[in-house]
Amino acid sequence: MRELLRKFRPLILGICLVVAALFLYSANLRKKDQTSFFEQAVLTLAAPFLKTFDLAWERVAAGWEGYLWLVDTAQDNERLREENLLLKAELENLREIRLTNERLRELLEFKEEFSLSAVPARVIAADSTTWSRTVLLDKGTRSGVREGLPVVTPAGVVGRVIKAAPGEARVLLITDAASAVASLVQRTRTRGVCRGRGDALMLEFALRQEDVQVGDRVVTSGTGGVFPKGLLLGEVARVERGDFGLFQTVEIAPAADFSRLEEVLVLVEDEP
Known part of the structure; x- marks a missing residue:
């Protein structure tokens, strides 16, 4: 510390003299109308220091204002970011409502097209394991849903x-191995039984000589007492005719997308 004082002693002494002179000048300025030679000399010597001081002060003030501006900007950005997140959430909610309304409108149009009495329901749970493929609906006996009724979508x-x-119902999907639906090929009226095979269906008991081609639509035949006639089951995806046997192997891609089931119609019997 002493070394620093000894090294910068002339500079410190000069600054002290300038400050003292400025005080004297300020005190005398109030009492005199004219500037003396001494005061002129003080002004000349102090001018560079005053300019440096003013410049430094301006920079400090500008830096402080810039800091305050950055703080305000950061707060504004944070507020705008929160508002943006809220608006995005509202937009996604509106988009989901729009998509739900579109699906419900399709269900209504499907119901009116086939003149069916139906109870709309939402899928609230799914069980798609190796052993069982079922879904749970949010409507039950209180809404007129009972065992044995068919469940469809516009697809x-x-x-x-x-x-x-009373408030729920479990549905066995047509892709379940325990499911069997009397059906026919729409183009050629070839009859058979659609059984579930996991993600696909197999048309069983279709005779080898029957004309079945890839792309043919397969619909319910109306026999069996469960599904009305003419409801779409799917399209033929693969056909194999062996050299022996009575029946051909027909694989069907289901029309309904079971991985995206949300709203369905439970077909109920009309009141007598």
Whole structure:
């Protein structure tokens, strides 16, 4: 510390003299109308220091204002970011409402097209394991849903109700191995039985000589007492005719997208 004082002693002494002179000048300025030679000399010597001081002060003030501006900008950005997130959430909610309304409108149009009495329901749970493929609906016996009723979407057949409680119902999907639907090939009227095979259907008991081609639409035949006639099950995806046997192998891609089931119609019997 002493070394620093000894090294910068002339500079410190000069600054102190200038400050003292400025005080004297300021004190005398109030009492005199004319500037003396001494005061002129003080002004000349102090001018560079005053300019440097003013410049430094301006920079400090500008830096402080810039800092305050950055703080305000950061707060504004944070507020705008929060508002943007809220607006995005509202937009996604509106988009979901629009998509739901479109699906419900399709269900209504499908119901009116086929003149069917139906109860709309939402899928609230799914069980798609190796052993069982079912979904749970939010409507039950209080809404007129009972065991054995068919379940459909505008795209095609979904399955049939196997259990019904007052507020819920469980539906066995047509892709379940325990499901069997009397069906026919729409183009050639070839009859058979559609059974579930996981993600696909197999048209069983279609005779080898029957004309079945890839792309043919397969619909319910109306026999069996569960599904009305003419509901779409799917399209033929693969046909194999062996050299032996009575029947051909026909694989069907389901029309309904079971991975995206949200709203369905439970077809109920008309009141007598």
